[in-house]
Every structure is written in C-alpha cells, then in structure tokens.
Amino acid sequence: MHRTSTHVVLTGDRPTGSLHLGHYFGSLANRLVLQDLHPVFVLVADYQVITDRDRPGEIRRNVTDLVLDYLAVGLDPAKVTIFQHSAVPELNQLMLPFLSLVTVSELGRNPTVKDEIAHSSQAAVSGLMFTYSVHQAADILFCKATLVPVGKDQLPHLEVTRTIARRFNDRYGPVFPLPEAMLSDAPLVAGLDGGKMSKSRGNAIALKATEDETAALIRRAVTDSERLITYEPDRRPNVANLLSLAGLCLGRRPQEIAEEIGYGGAAALKRLVTEAVNEFCRPIRRRRRELGEGDALAVLREGNARAREVAVRTLDEVRDAMGYTIASRAAS
Structure with a gap:
C-alpha cells in the first residue's frame, strides 16, 4: 500500500509477558489503523525490562511471545518495523548527548518516574530507572518520530523528549522534530478483579x-x-x-x-x-x-536491520551537528 504521510509513529511494549485484551483495545487496535496511514516503528523494549526489576524474567521467550502476538493480531512486518532495543546499540549512544541536555533536578521531578520508582520491584533505585525518560527520548528521536501514541500518564516522559529535542536543536542546529502525543480515546479495560488488567x-x-x-x-x-x-x-x-x-x-x-x-x-x-x-x-x-518461533525471529532480523540503518543515519547527523564526525569515523 502506498502511503503519503508527513508523520512517523513510534510505539511499543516491554516484553514482560503475553499481551492481553487490555493491550488489544488500549493500543494494538490503534496500531492496526496506523500501519496503513504512516511509517510505524514498533519497539520491543527489552532493555527497559531491567529498569525497574532485579529479575527481568525469561526475556528471550517473552520477546518471541510478544512478536507472535503482534503478528497474530495483524501487525504486518511489510508495513511496520518491529525491532528490539538491544539489537540497536546506536539508541544507547544517543543517550549520552541527551543526558547532557537535562538536569538532575528535572529528572527527579518527573512524576511518571516518581510513580514507577514507587512501584518498582528493585531493592534500590538504579541509575537506569532514574534516567528512564531520557532512555525513552532516544527511542523516540532515533527515528525522528512525530507522533507517539501515549496515555496521559506518559505525557511527562514525552515532554522530556520534546525538551531534549528543542535543546539539542537550539545548541547544535536543527536535527530533531518535536514529537506530538497521540492521546488514546480507547476505553480502559479493567482486570477481572476490578483493578488494572495485568x-x-x-x-x-x-x-x-x-x-x-x-x-x-x-x-x-x-x-x-x-x-x-x-x-x-x-x-x-x-x-x-x-x-x-x-x-x-x-x-x-x-x-x-x-x-x-x-x-x-x-x-x-x-x-x-x-x-x-x-x-x-x-x-x-x-x-x-499457525506461527512459530522461526517466524518471530525472521521478523526481528529484518526489523532490527531496518531500524539500525535509521539509527546509524541519525547518530551520524548528531555527530556532525556536534562536531564529532571526523574523530568518530577515524576511530572506526
């Protein structure tokens, strides 16, 4: 299908277990619409699993299960790029300059981080948990996403991304768009006990x-x-x-x-x-x-390669803007 879109969408999930009906009606159904309208990057956020838990669980199996759920509901790898965070190291290289653009007090004031810390299963707050919003900024900005489907609780994270993009552009020149929130009007599907479905x-x-x-x-x-x-x-x-x-x-x-x-x-x-x-x-x-592990791995191989091509281009732009291109290419 030919798409003429001025938007790029970034969305995704942490591989912490099988997707459920709350996920379907809360986000997956919307992705099925978006994949026919815009370029969509779907992040399997496997590195984010270690931000708030000491034991990340069976990540490899959970990643495979997540991709199989995506394919089963109708996400089409020919239309969307499904990729793993851990397979795109350039995402984490973007974090370093991004961290230089926010203050410790700004990170500490983030209400979403405060809430995630409060509900963390870790014995102590890790540095990764504290910089979670910058981590997400790299996820969003590497592909120059302009639309990010989020719930209201995620708006503070997106505002950090917008702040980082604005400050980078002001300091080094225009590289990043300012992504907009796509607030979902999907109904909240509560769990069978009346609490949050989990x-x-x-x-x-x-x-x-x-x-x-x-x-x-x-x-x-x-x-x-x-x-x-x-x-x-x-x-x-x-x-x-x-x-x-x-x-x-x-x-x-x-x-x-x-x-x-x-x-x-x-x-x-x-x-x-x-x-x-x-x-x-x-x-x-x-x-x-009808699907097997091999199908999930094939989708990830293709998506990881596609996402990494985009990330390399963006990182090169960042290095150019910051004046590091010659040194970095000489080192490589």
Missing part, C-alpha cells in the same frame, strides 16, 4: 489463552449479588466492567447487553462475556497457532 495480578485474559482458560478466568471475575444486570459504572463497577468487555468484543453498547441479560444474574452475564471474548479472540488464536 498478567502479574492474574486478572488478565491473554490473547493466546485457550477458550477453557478464558472461561475459568471469567468465572472467577468479581461481580455482586443483584439479579438484575444493569450498566452502572459508579454503583456497580465490576458488573459494568464485564459488560464493557463484552461490548468491545461484540461491537455493541454495554447498556444493550445489560437489557438483554435482564434478570439472568451474574451467571448469565459471565456466560455471555465468555462467549463474546472467545468468539472475538478465535481468529487471533488461530493465526497464532
């Missing part, structure tokens, strides 16, 4: 889960004792969450689904949600079963 909390429905696993998870979902099913997010948040999930999968308003269930109670609600989720996920799961 695999680590055991309240998420993985895209690759079997139909039996999905049914078991939904059976354990928190509801209430009222027989009449109504959509009242403030008074009955857990029931409303299940209705919303069914609505997203069916493409229907949750109020209509509540009226359809009527006095069927929690059991009827859960049956309907189970059928809706399994029907929605069936083609995704079928495509995933």
